[in-house]
Amino acid sequence: MTDDKTKRDIRDRDRVAGDEEYEVGYFASKFGLTIPEVRELIKKHGNSRETLEREAERLGKR
Structure with a gap:
């Protein structure tokens, strides 16, 4: 199931959804890491x- 971006609140921002490819990809690019x-x-x-x-x-x- 995809993330419903219309239903967001503050709690959504303090976690990284590991099952959401776009969040993992963004986090990887932000820190220069691989997925x-x-x-x-x-x-x-x-x-x-x-x-x-x-x-x-x-x-x-490192």
């Missing part, structure tokens, strides 16, 4: 955007 790397981060750390951004920055500095 499999982003999926692994989500699998390992959950879908909290704050946590994922922190871990993506660490991964990018």
Whole structure:
């Protein structure tokens, strides 16, 4: 099922939907990661955007 973009609220912004290709792709391009790397981060750390951004920055500095 696709994400209904007409039904949004604040809670939608603090999570990364790992099953939505466009969200994973955007997150990957934002941090210079591959889609499999982003999926692994989500699998390992959950879908909290704050946590994922922190871990993506660490991964990018390696």
